[in-house]
Amino acid sequence: MNRLLLLLTFAALLADAQPAMLxxxxxxxxxxxxxxxxxxxxxxxxxxxxxxxxxxxxxxxxxxxxxxxxxxxxxxxxxxxxxxPRWVRGARERSVMTLSGKRHPLAVRALGGSVGTGPAGVTGRVIEVRSLEEAAALGPRAKGAVIFYNRAFDRTKVNTFEAYGGAVDQRGRGAIEAAKVGAAAVLVRSMTNAADDVPHTGAMRYHDSVPKIPAAAIGAASAERLSRALRSGTEVSVTLTMDCRTLPxxxxxxxxxxxxxxxxxxxxxxxxxxxxxxxxxxxxxxxxxxxxxxxxxxxxxxxxxxxxxxxxxxxxxxxxxxxxxxxxxxxxxxxxxxxxxxxxxxxxxxxxxxxxxxxxxxxxxxxxxxxxxxxxxxxxxxxxxxxxxxxxxxxxxxxxxxxxxxxxxxxxxxxxxxxxxxxxxxxxxxxxxxxxxxxxxxxxxxxxxxx
Ligand SMILES: [Zn+2]
CATH class of the missing domain: 3.40.630.10 (Zn peptidases)
Known part of the structure; x- marks a missing residue:
C-alpha cells in the first residue's frame, strides 16, 4: 500500500512538473x-x-x-x-581572366590564411577540376597552372549544411592537393547556394611538406563565366594578385x-x-x-x-x-x-x-x-x-x-x-x-x- 501511495505521489509530481514548465x-x-x-x-x-x-x-x-x-x-x-593567429587581407584582391587576348575581371577574395602573390601577381593557365582526386590525377600537366575547383553545392540537399559539408573539402585542402602537383595558385568556387557574384572566404590549410600557394574564393557567377570560357576550347589564363599575409x-x-x-x-x-x-x-x-x-x-x-x-x-x-x-x-x-x-x-x-x-x-x-x-x-x-x-x-x-x-x-x-x-x-x-x-x-x- 505504501509503495502504491509513493507511486501515486510521484505520478502526481510529474504531472505537476510539466504544466509548470509549460x-x-x-x-x-x-x-x-x-x-x-x-x-x-x-x-x-x-x-x-x-x-x-x-x-x-x-x-x-x-x-x-x-x-x-x-x-x-x-x-x-x-x-x-x-x-x-593573426592574418591580414591587405589591399583588395584582384583577378583577371585573359581569353583570346581580352581581359575580364573576376570576383575573388583571398581564403583565410592564404599566402600573398607578391605585387606582380601569379599568372597561369587555368585547369578546372571538380574534386581533390581530379586535381591529384593531373600530374605534371598541372605544373605552373591555376587549379580551379568548381564543384558547386548539391542543390538537391534540403539541408544546406549538408551541401556545405559536401563541397568544403575543396576550400580546406584544395591548395595542398594542387601544390602537390606543382600548381601555382588555386581558385575555389564560393561555398554558397546563391547565384550572385559575391565571393565567400573561409578557412584553408597548408601542409609543411608542399609549397604554400595562394588560394582565393571566386564568386559563383565568375566561376560560371570562367567555366564557360574553358568549355569554348580556347586557352584561358588568370592573373591573381593578393596582398594577404600572416603576422605573429x-x-x-x-x-x-x-x-x-x-x-x-x-x-x-x-x-x-x-x-x-x-x-x-x-x-x-x-x-x-x-x-x-x-x-x-x-x-x-x-x-x-x-x-x-x-x-x-x-x-x-x-x-x-x-x-x-x-x-x-x-x-x-x-x-x-x-x-x-x-x-x-x-x-x-x-x-x-x-x-x-x-x-x-x-x-x-x-x-x-x-x-x-x-x-x-x-x-x-x-x-x-x-x-x-x-x-x-x-x-x-x-x-x-x-x-x-x-x-x-x-x-x-x-x-x-x-x-x-x-x-x-x-x-x-x-x-x-x-x-x-x-x-x-x-x-x-x-x-x-x-x-
Ligand atoms: Zn560561425
Whole structure:
C-alpha cells in the first residue's frame, strides 16, 4: 500500500512538473517577443565592424560583450586568455581572366590564411577540376597552372549544411592537393547556394611538406563565366594578385558570464557562440546573432526573476573561424574545473527562425530531451534529431557532457556566410528573437531537471 501511495505521489509530481514548465516556456516566449532586446544588441555589436581574430574590431567586441553581460544581469563576468593567429587581407584582391587576348575581371577574395602573390601577381593557365582526386590525377600537366575547383553545392540537399559539408573539402585542402602537383595558385568556387557574384572566404590549410600557394574564393557567377570560357576550347589564363599575409600571434580573450545556480551551482549548463567573425561583412548571422541570443537568455531570466537551480553559463568563444583556439582553451579549463558540465548548447547556424536542435545525447538522455520538445513547440522549435552541438562546444569533452546545437531555418544561411553581405540587414528581428526564446526554454529545462 505504501509503495502504491509513493507511486501515486510521484505520478502526481510529474504531472505537476510539466504544466509548470509549460508555463515557464510561455512566459519566456512572451517576454522575448514583447521585449525584442536581441536585435538592438546586435545593432550595437555590429557597429564596431567585423571581429576578425587579432583585429581591433575583435578587441572592441570583447569590451562590448563584457558590458552587455553585466547589463543583462550576469552574477559574474570574466575574460579567459587565448593566443590567437593573426592574418591580414591587405589591399583588395584582384583577378583577371585573359581569353583570346581580352581581359575580364573576376570576383575573388583571398581564403583565410592564404599566402600573398607578391605585387606582380601569379599568372597561369587555368585547369578546372571538380574534386581533390581530379586535381591529384593531373600530374605534371598541372605544373605552373591555376587549379580551379568548381564543384558547386548539391542543390538537391534540403539541408544546406549538408551541401556545405559536401563541397568544403575543396576550400580546406584544395591548395595542398594542387601544390602537390606543382600548381601555382588555386581558385575555389564560393561555398554558397546563391547565384550572385559575391565571393565567400573561409578557412584553408597548408601542409609543411608542399609549397604554400595562394588560394582565393571566386564568386559563383565568375566561376560560371570562367567555366564557360574553358568549355569554348580556347586557352584561358588568370592573373591573381593578393596582398594577404600572416603576422605573429596576438593575446586575446573569450568572454564568459553566468547566472549562478541556486541549488546545484557546480553543475553547468553552457550556452556558447563565437565572438569572432571573418573580416568580410560584419558577421551578423555568423555569429553575431548567436552572441546576442546567449546574452539575451541571461537577460530574460533576470527580467522574469527566474533563478535556475543549475548554473547557466554563457561562453563567447574567441577565434572559432580560423583556429578554434578559444574553444580549446575553454575545454582545457573545463577538464581542470571541479564543476560538472551537464550540457553545452551552441548557437552558430544563423539568426534565422529556430526549427529545433541536434544532439549527441545517448538514448536515455535523448528521450529526456524529447520530453522538452513540447515546450519548444511554443516557439516552433520542437524538433530534435541526432547530430553534433557545433564546432566550439564539441571541443569540450568532459565526462557525461551532452552537446546540443540550435538548428534554425537554413535555406538562406549560405547566401551570406563569410561574405560581404553578412550584415545587419540580413537578420530579421523576430526570427532572431525566437532563437533567444528557444535557447532560454531549453537551457531552463535542463537547469531545472535531472538530465
Ligand atoms: Zn560561425
Amino acid at each position: 508555463d515557464d516556456a510561455v512566459r519566456l516566449k512572451d517576454a522575448a517577443l514583447d521585449g525584442m532586446t536581441a536585435f538592438p544588441m546586435l545593432e550595437e555589436l555590429l557597429a564596431g565592424g567585423h571581429r576578425f581574430s587579432g583585429s581591433e574590431g575583435y578587441e572592441r567586441a570583447v569590451i562590448w560583450a563584457e558590458k552587455a553581460m553585466s547589463k543583462a544581469g550576469a552574477d559574474s563576468v570574466w575574460l579567459q586568455p587565448v593566443t590567437v 600571434d596576438v593575446e586575446s580573450h573569450s568572454v564568459i558570464g553566468e547566472i549562478r545556480g541556486t541549488e546545484r551551482p557546480d553543475e553547468v549548463v553552457l550556452l556558447g557562440a563565437h565572438l569572432d567573425s571573418w573580416d568580410l561583412g560584419t558577421g551578423a548571422h555568423d555569429d553575431g546573432s548567436g552572441v546576442v541570443q546567449c546574452i539575451d537568455v541571461l537577460s530574460l531570466y533576470r527580467r522574469l526573476g527566474m533563478r535556475p537551480k543549475r548554473t547557466v553559463r554563457v561562453v563567447l568563444f574567441a577565434n572559432e573561424e580560423n583556429g578554434l583556439r578559444g574553444a580549446r582553451a575553454y575545454a582545457a579549463f573545463a577538464e581542470r574545473s571541479p564543476q560538472r558540465h551537464i550540457a553545452a548548447i551552441e548557437t552558430d547556424a544563423g539568426g534565422f527562425a529556430p526549427r529545433g536542435f541536434t544532439t549527441d545525447a545517448d538514448s536515455v538522455r535523448f528521450r529526456r530531451l524529447m520530453e522538452a520538445m513540447p515546450l519548444l513547440d511554443v516557439v516552433n522549435a520542437g524538433s530534435l534529431r541526432p547530430g553534433s552541438g557545433g564546432a566550439d562546444v564539441d571541443q569540450i569533452r568532459t565526462p557525461g557532457i551532452v552537446h546540443i546545437g540550435l538548428r534554425p531555418e537554413d535555406q538562406r544561411y549560405f547566401d551570406h556566410h563569410h561574405a560581404d553581405t553578412d550584415t545587419l540587414g540580413a537578420v530579421h528581428p523576430r526570427e532572431l528573437q525566437l532563437g533567444s526564446a528557444a535557447l532560454a526554454i531549453l537551457a531552463w529545462y535542463i537547469a531545472e531537471s535531472d538530465l
